[in-house]
Amino acid sequence: MKTDNYTDLYKLNKAHVVRVFDLTDKEKLFVFRFDDKDLASTWTYKPGQFVQIAVPGVGESTISITSSATRKGFFELCIRKVGRVTSVIHKLRPGDVVGIRGPYGNGFPMEAMEGKDLLLIASGLGMAPLRGVFLYALDNRWLYGRIALINTARYSSELLFREELDAMLDMTTAENLLIMQTVTREPEYPGLKGRATEYIDQTGVDPKNCAVIVCGPPRMYMDVFRKVLQLGFSPDHLYMTLERRMKCGVGKCGHCVAGTATNMVYMCKDGPVFTYYDIMSTPGLI
Amino acid sequence: MRYTKLRKENFHEFLRVLERYGKVYAPHRISEKFYDFREMRDPNDVVTEYPRTVMPPKKFFFEPLSELFKVGLRDFSYSTPEEDIQPFVIFGVHAYDIKGLMILDSVYMEPGLEEKQYAVRRQKALIVGISDMPDQYNFSNVRNADWVDEGFDLFLHPIEEGWLIRVGSPTGHKIIDDNSQLFHGTTLKDIDDFKEHEKRRQLSFPMCMSLSDVRYVLEVNWNNPIWEEEAKRCLGCGNCTMTCPTCRCYEVWDEPDVELSSASRFRRWDSCQFHDHGLVAGGENFREHKVDRFRHRYNCKNSYVKALHCDFCVGCGRCTAFCPAGISYMGIITHLMEAKVHED
Numbered sequence: 141m142k143t144d145n146y147t148d149l150y151k152l153n154k155a156h157v158v159r160v161f162d163l164t165d166k167e168k169l170f171v172f173r174f175d176d177k178d179l180a181s182t183w184t185y186k187p188g189q190f191v192q193i194a195v196p197g198v199g200e201s202t203i204s205i206t207s208s209a210t211r212k213g214f215f216e217l218c219i220r221k222v223g224r225v226t227s228v229i230h231k232l233r234p235g236d237v238v239g240i241r242g243p244y245g246n247g248f249p250m251e252a253m254e255g256k257d258l259l260l261i262a263s264g265l266g267m268a269p270l271r272g273v274f275l276y277a278l279d280n281r282w283l284y285g286r287i288a289l290i291n292t293a294r295y296s297s298e299l300l301f302r303e304e305l306d307a308m309l310d311m312t313t314a315e316n317l318l319i320m321q322t323v324t325r326e327p328e329y330p331g332l333k334g335r336a337t338e339y340i341d342q343t344g345v346d347p348k349n350c351a352v353i354v355c356g357p358p359r360m361y362m363d364v365f366r367k368v369l370q371l372g373f374s375p376d377h378l379y380m381t382l383e384r385r386m387k388c389g390v391g392k393c394g395h396c397v398a399g400t401a402t403n404m405v406y407m408c409k410d411g412p413v414f415t416y417y418d419i420m421s422t423p424g425l426i
Numbered sequence: 427m428r429y430t431k432l433r434k435e436n437f438h439e440f441l442r443v444l445e446r447y448g449k450v451y452a453p454h455r456i457s458e459k460f461y462d463f464r465e466m467r468d469p470n471d472v473v474t475e476y477p478r479t480v481m482p483p484k485k486f487f488f489e490p491l492s493e494l495f496k497v498g499l500r501d502f503s504y505s506t507p508e509e510d511i512q513p514f515v516i517f518g519v520h521a522y523d524i525k526g527l528m529i530l531d532s533v534y535m536e537p538g539l540e541e542k543q544y545a546v547r548r549q550k551a552l553i554v555g556i557s558d559m560p561d562q563y564n565f566s567n568v569r570n571a572d573w574v575d576e577g578f579d580l581f582l583h584p585i586e587e588g589w590l591i592r593v594g595s596p597t598g599h600k601i602i603d604d605n606s607q608l609f610h611g612t613t614l615k616d617i618d619d620f621k622e623h624e625k626r627r628q629l630s631f632p633m634c635m636s637l638s639d640v641r642y643v644l645e646v647n648w649n650n651p652i653w654e655e656e657a658k659r660c661l662g663c664g665n666c667t668m669t670c671p672t673c674r675c676y677e678v679w680d681e682p683d684v685e686l687s688s689a690s691r692f693r694r695w696d697s698c699q700f701h702d703h704g705l706v707a708g709g710e711n712f713r714e715h716k717v718d719r720f721r722h723r724y725n726c727k728n729s730y731v732k733a734l735h736c737d738f739c740v741g742c743g744r745c746t747a748f749c750p751a752g753i754s755y756m757g758i759i760t761h762l763m764e765a766k767v768h769e770d
């Protein structure tokens with residue numbers, strides 16, 4: 141009997157840290173490259189997909205890929221220090237190695253959004269997966285209409301990729317982009333203040349032909365969806381990402397299962413990207 | 427389907443013959459009330475009539491504790507445990523448990539996402555089914571899991587002269603052909619015996635109802651007070667999930683060896699009834715309260731296996747039979763079917 145014709149689902153691929161950037165007090169951006177050169181040159185992924193990153197002996201974490209596969213040879217993860225694994229990852233320095241599996245998850249249907257304007261709304265750590273979408277769209281600029289990005293956080297010190305986004309402001313006119321960064325709890329902040337929903341009608345996207353992607357804490361999703369629907373956006377192209385505890389990423393361990401009997405979903409395999417219709421038909425998803 | 431007959435007097439010899447195909451595991455009586463699959467040492471100890479084993483056969487394929495891989499901490503070398511899985515035989519599996527394995531296959535051997543440990547064991551196993559006589563907890567009939575046409579190599583049905591055997595796979599045919607001295611052609615009387623037995627068996631199932639709409643019943647009763655009431659009695663022990671033939675959640679953790687030269691990743695069965703199942707960093711929990719976890723199990727078990735067009739629950743009755751709090755799974759479901767969502 142043949143028995144070795146199955147690939148190893150849990151195999152860790154060795155990758156090393158190329159660079160580390162401090163983004164905020166809690167978040168760092170890590171640039172990784174696979175040690176295997178075939179893997180380094182061919183590994184690809186879709187915006188919205190994630191990896192399992194392992195520190196052997198410590199454990200594994202689920203992290204969204206924050207770079208875009210349009211640039212090859214490396215990938216980036218933005219990691220918040222919250223617990224055991226992420227604390228050890230935060231101590232990694234260039235040259236240190238980790239184990240990576242993936243990419244996993246469905247990712248955003250970027251093809252289905254072609255020809256449309258894009259409205260990207262990120263809150264807090266939600267900017268990590270959204271940055272992948274944003275960079276992908278910029279690298280395929282001709283495929284999309286106007287691109288508007290609203291990045292929000294409680295305090296300006298928590299705005300992820302704030303400087304990187306500020307540095308792009310000089311190309312917004314030429315590239316038909318809009319970048320807004322707003323904070324909700326810092327009255328003395330000189331920039332924009334308030335929730336993302338207050339700025340949607342100023343983004344200049346065409347509600348009749350616009351895909352909306354929201355990443356942030358689940359409690360903001362219905363607010364945003366209610367607002368965009370009220371402004372006349374089509375419900376056909378509303379997307380978001382969701383989180384659950386994940387242990388395998390491949391639909392086996394059962395930790396990410398959510399929903400009701402009529403619609404049980406694996407966040408890792410059926411998600412983490414869901415549509416407005418998904419959340420309307422699956423109570424308990426958000 | 428091919429039918430053949432095994433006479434009573436040849437039964438022990440048949441079990442001995444099975445040993446040629448691998449180590450034989452069979453139902454044994456392990457205490458006054460309980461049965462379980464154990465390695466066969468003496469065919470006399472093998473039980474052919476039992477209501478259900480404590481552990482379903484999933485434990486042979488998805489082991490309660492296993493090492494997934496090891497990584498060298500210096501050179502980062504990756505290796506999976508050296509495994510030399512020898513062919514083995516599970517004798518005496520009831521139809522609902524065979525269906526349970528087919529459901530596990532749809533997850534652990536999903537095309538393109540096969541898990542090697544599971545798949546290798548599955549390939550090495552020979553399954554010999556046996557007809558069961560339902561007790562008060564068995565509702566596999568309403569789950570369409572009281573009968574299987576596939577998923578076994580041989581399947582035994584009691585008849586007056588011994589056993590009528592259905593042959594379900596090429597390996598099954600080989601066993602019959604290679605040991606033809608043990609088997610006899612079936613007579614019309616044998617077939618009538620078999621039909622008669624099945625008729626009696628069908629009449630013994632305690633429940634006769636349709637569960638086609640159970641998914642909706644559960645969904646629209648999301649806020650029914652019975653969830654709180656029953657969850658209050660639940661001890662959160664996880665017996666119901668551990669003994670369920672289709673429950674398959676696992677937890678993983680890493681453990682360095684004593685010299686700190688390598689680290690292994692282990693996994694063990696987990697239960698959605700445990701508090702930390704949905705716990706994430708920062709203390710947030712997607713199923714914080716016992717009632718959330720309690721209700722989740724009912725929804726998950728009654729959700730749809732898309733690949734097989736059936737439910738995850740096969741109606742084996744273990745979750746009720748082995749619940750220390752005496753919680754009745756079907757009791758809750760039938761209550762919800764009757765319940766009014768609207769209060770006057």
Ligand SMILES: Cc1cc2nc3c(=O)[nH]c(=O)nc-3n(C[C@H](O)[C@H](O)[C@H](O)COP(=O)(O)OP(=O)(O)OC[C@H]3O[C@@H](n4cnc5c(N)ncnc54)[C@H](O)[C@@H]3O)c2cc1C
Pocket residue numbers: 190199200201202203204205218219220221222223224225226227265268269382383384385386387412705706707708
């Ligand atoms: C699809 C998805 C994408 C994510 N993307 C990012 C990202 O881009 N950047 C980032 O910083 N974080 C992200 N997270 C959250 C990240 O997975 C957790 O913060 C991280 O696993 C915490 O690990 P820990 O060991 O440091 O924490 P501990 O509290 O020690 O956690 C112990 C274990 O619980 C599990 N766990 C804890 N929190 C979470 C969580 N929120 N989600 C899933 N599993 C968890 C992990 O298995 C972890 O190993 C994402 C989570 C998901 C599900």
Ligand code: SF4
Pocket residue numbers: 659660661662663664665666667699745748749750751752753
């Ligand atoms: S076996 Fe009974 S008491 Fe134990 S977790 Fe399941 S329902 Fe609760």
Ligand code: SF4
Pocket residue numbers: 666669670671672673727738739740741742743744745746755
């Ligand atoms: S839910 Fe209960 S009755 Fe259904 S298969 Fe699992 S243990 Fe058996």
Ligand code: FES
Pocket residue numbers: 385386387388389390391392393394395396397406407408409
């Ligand atoms: S993370 Fe294991 S099933 Fe989704």
